[in-house]
């Protein structure tokens with residue numbers, strides 16, 4: 544049936560075709576009608592995360608006690624249809640309110656980009672999404688890691704860190720988290736908040752190439768160096784050549800997602816530098832290696848707990864449409880602290896220069 548609706552019959556045909564294809568997509572998936580507001584955690588071993596205990600307490604504090612969290616575990620690099628099923632559940636069930644995605648940020652976007660109505664600028668720049676939310680009936684994808692990883696990094700470094708120290712950044716891992724750090728530093732307004740040099744080391748080439756493309760597209764005064772390597776001894780050599788005050792980041796997942804560390808026990812951290820292990824649970828070999836040099840090299844050793852807090856609180860704020868002001872963040876941090884898994888340094892032999 545032809546009908547002239549504002550823009551004429553072509554517009555009507557386009558609208559009808561879009562709505563039919565939307566119905567087609569919807570009918571392809573099995574949608575479970577949730578009875579209470581449900582926030583999904585899309586990951587690999589979601590049941591083991593501290594958020595499962597923290598979330599109900601946070602919901603009480605935020606006045607949303609009926610909202611629950613549900614984990615959806617996907618295999619790493621799962622088949623596209625399974626990711627689309629997960630996104631469809633959120634898109635088409637009214638009480639499925641959104642999600643935080645870990646480990647599958649690139650794959651979900653690759654598999655289901657067409658199911659989103661809006662993607663934010665960071666997801667366009669990084670080719671990934673970490674947050675699914677709904678605004679005025681539209682399905683929205685955000686990449687919040689540059690914001691939340693950036694907030695954590697800022698707290699670790701303080702103002703004008705690089706002007707004060709002249710340190711570089713060495714980041715092991717060019718995945719979502721490594722890329723987020725790079726983007727955050729590139730977007731800094733004050734030159735004193737940017738290192739002269741950022742070295743990124745990754746096991747294989749594709750993510751280095753993607754990172755390089757992002758850096759080249761944006762343009763920056765930071766001198767980036769990209770190294771394909773997974774040999775820890777070579778990483779020790781890269782680390783020993785850093786100037787004093789440099790920050791070394793473990794964004795590989797080694798020590799949590801897989802055993803090991805990107806460096807050996809002999810690797811020397813930069814004097815007066817910072818070691819940032821991005822995780823807060825697991826064997827955390829890199830964190831222990833840095834702890835062993837806390838006094839001999841005067842290294843400040845950080846873990847991923849603050850990143851966890853900023854990450855989850857900002858994603859919840861986006862999905863629930865609540866304001867995450869400083870007072871609320873502090874209240875949520877105090878609640879989470881009571882449930883934090885213990886992290887205790889077990890001494891190991893440390894290297895001598």
Ligand SMILES: NC(=O)c1ccc[n+]([C@@H]2O[C@H](COP(=O)([O-])OP(=O)(O)OC[C@H]3O[C@@H](n4cnc5c(N)ncnc54)[C@H](OP(=O)(O)O)[C@@H]3O)[C@@H](O)[C@H]2O)c1
Pocket residue numbers: 646715716717718719720721744745746747748749750772773774793794795796797799800804805821822823847848850851852854
């Ligand atoms: N505390 C928090 O809240 C928080 C937040 C964000 C991330 N994290 C943690 O940070 C880690 C990284 O996260 P992500 O999202 O960036 O993960 P990701 O996308 O899987 O990236 C990990 C990267 O590390 C590289 N890699 C692995 N082994 C390596 C080695 N031996 N040497 C050099 N590079 C190596 C991988 O290379 P390939 O390209 O060859 O696979 C991959 O590019 C994860 O363990 C995650 O749990 C924690």
